[in-house]
Amino acid sequence: MYDVAIIGAGIIGTFVARELSRYDLKIILIEKDTDIANGTTKANSAVVHAGYDAEPGTLKAKLNVLGNSMFDKVCEELDVPFKRIGSFVIATDEEEMKSIKELYERGIKNGVPNMKILNRDEIKAKEKNLNEEIIGALYAPTAGIVCPWELAVALAENAADNGTKIVLDRKVTDIRKKEDGYCLYMDKETIETKYVINCAGVYAGEISKMIGDNTFEILPRRGQYNVLDKSAGNIVKHVIFQAPTEYGKGVLVTPTVHGNLLVGPDAEDINDRENTATTRDRIEFIRQASKKTVKSIPFNATITSFAGLRARPSTGDFIIEESKKAPGFINVAGIESPGLSAAPAIAEYVKDILKEISGALKEKQNFISNRRPVIRFVELNDEEKEQLIKKDPRYGRIICRCESITEGEIVDVINRNVGARTVDGVKRRVRPGMGRCQGGFCGPRVMEILARELGKEIMEITKDGKDSYILTSKTK
Numbered sequence: 186m187y188d189v190a191i192i193g194a195g196i197i198g199t200f201v202a203r204e205l206s207r208y209d210l211k212i213i214l215i216e217k218d219t220d221i222a223n224g225t226t227k228a229n230s231a232v233v234h235a236g237y238d239a240e241p242g243t244l245k246a247k248l249n250v251l252g253n254s255m256f257d258k259v260c261e262e263l264d265v266p267f268k269r270i271g272s273f274v275i276a277t278d279e280e281e282m283k284s285i286k287e288l289y290e291r292g293i294k295n296g297v298p299n300m301k302i303l304n305r306d307e308i309k310a311k312e313k314n315l316n317e318e319i320i321g322a323l324y325a326p327t328a329g330i331v332c333p334w335e336l337a338v339a340l341a342e343n344a345a346d347n348g349t350k351i352v353l354d355r356k357v358t359d360i361r362k363k364e365d366g367y368c369l370y371m372d373k374e375t376i377e378t379k380y381v382i383n384c385a386g387v388y389a390g391e392i393s394k395m396i397g398d399n400t401f402e403i404l405p406r407r408g409q410y411n412v413l414d415k416s417a418g419n420i421v422k423h424v425i426f427q428a429p430t431e432y433g434k435g436v437l438v439t440p441t442v443h444g445n446l447l448v449g450p451d452a453e454d455i456n457d458r459e460n461t462a463t464t465r466d467r468i469e470f471i472r473q474a475s476k477k478t479v480k481s482i483p484f485n486a487t488i489t490s491f492a493g494l495r496a497r498p499s500t501g502d503f504i505i506e507e508s509k510k511a512p513g514f515i516n517v518a519g520i521e522s523p524g525l526s527a528a529p530a531i532a533e534y535v536k537d538i539l540k541e542i543s544g545a546l547k548e549k550q551n552f553i554s555n556r557r558p559v560i561r562f563v564e565l566n567d568e569e570k571e572q573l574i575k576k577d578p579r580y581g582r583i584i585c586r587c588e589s590i591t592e593g594e595i596v597d598v599i600n601r602n603v604g605a606r607t608v609d610g611v612k613r614r615v616r617p618g619m620g621r622c623q624g625g626f627c628g629p630r631v632m633e634i635l636a637r638e639l640g641k642e643i644m645e646i647t648k649d650g651k652d653s654y655i656l657t658s659k660t661k
């Protein structure tokens with residue numbers, strides 16, 4: 186019998202797993218997909234928000250500001266890139282100036298440090314490529330950017346290093362209350378656990394209904410994006426938001442932590458919790474909308490587009506509590522934006538709930554806080570590269586030319602705890618296929634390495650799990 190079963194291995198489930206793995210608990214993290222972070226966590230703006238957006242007094246406000254302050258430490262411990270680049274909310278007329286002043290006041294109430302309202306000249310000194318019509322901006326230096334799926338993978342690896350059992354390709358299909366806990370039915374096995382933590386993203390409402398708790402609904406809202414090549418990554422240096430209006434928050438423009446440019450999202454209510462398709466009209470809408478703040482984005486440098494689903498709660502705020510219908514069952518639901526930013530604080534909040542309902546949690550003496558560092562070949566100096574290649578010649582073989590990723594790095598991420606099993610799994614961990622050619626050159630070579638390292642036939646290697654086979658038959 187497990188002490189804790191966590192459903193869903195997105196950024197929330199993995200943060201919770203890592204936090205609880207500090208304690209003497211038998212934990213299982215269950216994910217229906219073939220990899221960690223395959224839900225909303227792989228498709229968002231990747232901004233660690235400063236925290237001025239949410240209504241004061243809400244869980245969103247409290248956990249965003251606290252979560253933001255926790256990012257430096259956790260990203261250092263887990264060797265995940267995080268850059269505190271700061272954000273601007275841009276005003277282009279007096280009405281928008283009024284709205285950024287309101288954001289400033291809200292930020293003060295929420296405890297956001299060091300914000301400033303800047304005038305046109307002060308902004309232009311920091312950002313050269315903004316629209317001429319800007320008149321002012323809210324500057325929040327504590328905003329940052331991170332790679333959400335690299336962080337989730339690192340958290341899962343660290344939780345596994347600390348004894349958490351992680352099962353992929355296991356969909357929870359039913360939950361039954363037992364006298365001393367719960368029975369979780371999955372498509373491939375059944376387990377028993379004392380406590381359940383529901384971190385199932387857009388499916389959190391469906392999971393909650395399994396134990397008879399219908400007190401909230403999770404409604405999917407799709408957001409689409411354009412990703413531009415690194416040649417466009419320097420167009421802006423900060424996260425550039427538009428001032429919120431009655432029509433929404435507008436489209437943001439931001440560098441990514443790996444040096445690309447991200448433009449989006451739009452907002453569209455949909456019914457299908459699996460529909461992450463991008464559409465030509467919405468991508469065109471995003472491109473037009475971005476002109477309000479940033480001039481001349483070279484959209485001919487677009488390398489891909491993607492969409493993510495916001496898990497919009499019917500209650501309006503994060504739902505993080507023990508279910509009133511089922512003791513020992515904790516919902517962590519409705520974790521829409523700023524869920525990524527709040528995630529480290531959400532994990533501590535969940536730990537406190539568990540501590541209260543279980544009576545006590547005993548800290549492990551031998552918790553491993555740091556992940557084995559990741560070698561990023563391209564970031565080494567010439568001498569370091571030479572030494573590394575001498576030690577392991579696989580670091581001398583470039584597999585992805587666009588991103589300069591070596592065979593050594595790919596082999597490493599396949600063989601780590603919670604290692605990559607698919608072409609996209611490798612791509613999300615070390616980036617072959619993230620560059621201009623989007624895997625046209627390196628894709629087949631990544632498949633060969635996966636097949637060799639996993640002891641599989643190359644025909645068995647999938648793009649992203651399930652039936653996403655790439656090869657159908659041998660030609661030679």
Ligand SMILES: Cc1cc2nc3c(=O)[nH]c(=O)nc-3n(C[C@H](O)[C@H](O)[C@H](O)COP(=O)(O)OP(=O)(O)OC[C@H]3O[C@@H](n4cnc5c(N)ncnc54)[C@H](O)[C@@H]3O)c2cc1C
Pocket residue numbers: 192193194195196197198215216217218221222223224225226227228229230231232233234355356357358384385386387388392406407408409450493494495496520521522523524525526527
């Ligand atoms: C367009 C967009 C932009 C955003 N931008 C930002 C931003 O810039 N900053 C920010 O802080 N936040 C942002 N967010 C919010 C942030 O992305 C989310 O809060 C966060 O990713 C939620 O993580 P999660 O772990 O709750 O959900 P998910 O990542 O969706 O994880 C849930 C997991 O549960 C699994 N699961 C579901 N059902 C089952 C089942 N029955 N059995 C087993 N497993 C199951 C799923 O497969 C999935 O992997 C944005 C969101 C969107 C959509």
